[in-house]
Amino acid sequence: MSDPQVAVAMLLILLLAIFLGFPVAFTLMALGVAFGYYAYLNPGRMWRAYERAVEDGADGWTLTEHWIGGFFNNRIFDLFVNQTYSVISNDVLTAIPLFLFMGYIVERANIIERLFGTLYIATRHIPGSMAVAALITCTLFATATGIVGAVVTLMGLLAFPAMLKARYDISYASGVICAGGTLGILIPPSILLIVYGATAGVSVVRMYAAALLPGLLLAGLYLIYVVAKAVLQPQVAPKPTRDEVGHYSVLQISWMLLTSFVPLAVLILAVLGAILFGLATPSEAAAIGALGGVVLAAAYRALTWKRLKESVYLTARTTAMVCWLFVGSATFASVFAYLGGQQLISDFVTGLDMSPLMFLIVAQIIIFILGWPLEWTEIIVIFVPIFLPLLAHFEIDPLFFGVLVAVNLQTAFLSPPMAMSAYYLKGISPPHVQLSDIFRGMMPYMLIVILCMVIIYIFPQIVYGLPNLIYGG
Known part of the structure; x- marks a missing residue:
């Protein structure tokens, strides 16, 4: 076998091992060292x-x-040691544990229950008010944490039973929770964007600015769908009675928003604003966010030693997973390229004589399919680097490509049969809620994601407008 053929065999073994359920990070390291030993x-x-x-x-x-x-x-x-040192000493990745800690401490601060109740009261006159409140809460909470499983699980325990009690359609209610919980990997400050920036060599600050408007666009499209469906099919979201929602004055609602919605929103905007306007690096802003999360938990009298210890433990565990995934991917990719695998793929793709649009479509379809068995971290760290060297040939900006990938990866949690959001929600749902009901509720949101990608492609200034305004062309 020639070296490029060995590289292809290496990639096929990796895919087989992933589908068999082997730990991805350690599989990458083992294959990288084993085939690297042969290569060198x-x-x-x-x-x-x-x-x-x-x-x-x-x-x-x-x-x-x-x-x-x-x-x-x-x-x-030597390569393995150097790659390990490079990942651990990467300044960009320092922000990951800090943002994770902020998310975990906010998750345990009992803020979300109060926030959801307040938003429900504030939006009570809007069709599908409870679903609207759940979606806004999911969006805000997902943005603060960036942890899809935590958002879907917590909102599934909090908002999902409330919607079922209010006679909401099961599919309608479950779709809101599952779709809203995934927005945290797109809307800054997103860990996915940090990982992509480190992988693609793109400025994380510009990635944040580029992804903000697409993230808000997708959240807005979700809201339009939720309200429109409640208007066109009132039976899926019955209007609450006066006794169910209660009577609150404008002053009372304002105070409830001030004590529930505003603190978390200010924390997120402070972190994001510090990054976008150059007041702090992502790592420094993440440190501010982590400290702000602790202060917020203390202000709500939810900061206990047990919760703090749990947050630190979960942060360390998730950070270790991401870092070792980077180490394994870097080692695997280096050996794969050394054997000529990257050049073989590049020659094959360029030989197809595709247009840039066709390449984008094919790349996004592949990423969509990979989203069935894989987490977004594995897709970004392992498979996206295969596409990155081809972007220059097709004259595609890595910034634009990264935003499309981030939007596309929403479907990784929403597409059956391996839609993790559905399984997160099913795990904490009442017995009468079927997985098929949850899948049915998620399908419209997949179409909305595709619509959002089409809009972004037709109007690229949605991506470039904010970075060019703040930092110049």
Whole structure:
């Protein structure tokens, strides 16, 4: 087999191992080291060293040491160490644990229950008011945490039973929770955008500015759908009675918003504004956000030693997963490229003579399919780098491509049969809620995601407008 064929076999083994359920990070590292050993192996040098030891009259123990030393005298081990050091010392990735800690501490601060109740009262005159309140709460909470599973699970425990009690249609209610919970990976400050920026070599600050309007556009399209469906099909979201919603004055509602919605919104806007306007780096802003999350939890009298310890533990665990995934991916990609796999794929794709639009469509379809079995971290770190070298050939801006990928990955949590949002919600739902009901509720939101991508492609200033306004062209 030629080296490029070995590289293709390496990629196929990776896909097989992922589908069989092997841990992705450790599979990447194992394949990178194993195939890298073959790629960098120099048998002649090992044999010459052994012959010199024999000529010098070395004893059996010394010869064994030469064999062992020759075995480990392979550049793959140097590469693995260097890649580990590069990832751990990457300043951009420093923001990940800080943003994660902010999200976990906010999640445990009991803010969301009060926020959802307040928004429900404030939007009580809008059709589908409880669904609207749930979607806004999901959006705000997902933006603060960026952890899809946490948002869907918590809102599934809080808002989903309330909507079912209010006689909302199961599919309608579940679709709102599942779709709203995924927005945190798109709307800044998003961890996905940090990971993509580090992978693609794109400024995280510009990525944040580029993704803000598309994220708000997608959230707005979701809201339009929720209200429109409640208007056209009132039976899916019955209007609450006066006794169910109660009577509140404008002053009371204003105070409730001031004590529930405003603090979390100010925290998010402060972090995002500090990044966008150059007042702080993403890492510094994340540190401010982490401190703000602790202060917010303390202000709501929800900061306990147990919750703080849980937040630190979950932050360390998730950060370790992301970092080792980066290490494995970097090692795997280096060996894959060294064997000629990247060049083989590049030659194949460029030989198809596709237009830039066709390439974008094919790339997004592949990412959509990969979203069925894989998490977004694995897609961004492992497979997106395969497309990145091809962007220059098709004259596609990595910034624009990254925003499209971030929007597309919403479908990774919404597309059956492996839609993780559905399984998160099913795990905490009443027994009568069927998985098919949840899937049916999510399908319209997948179409909305596709519509959003089409709008972004037709009007690219949605992506470029804010970065160019703030930082120049």
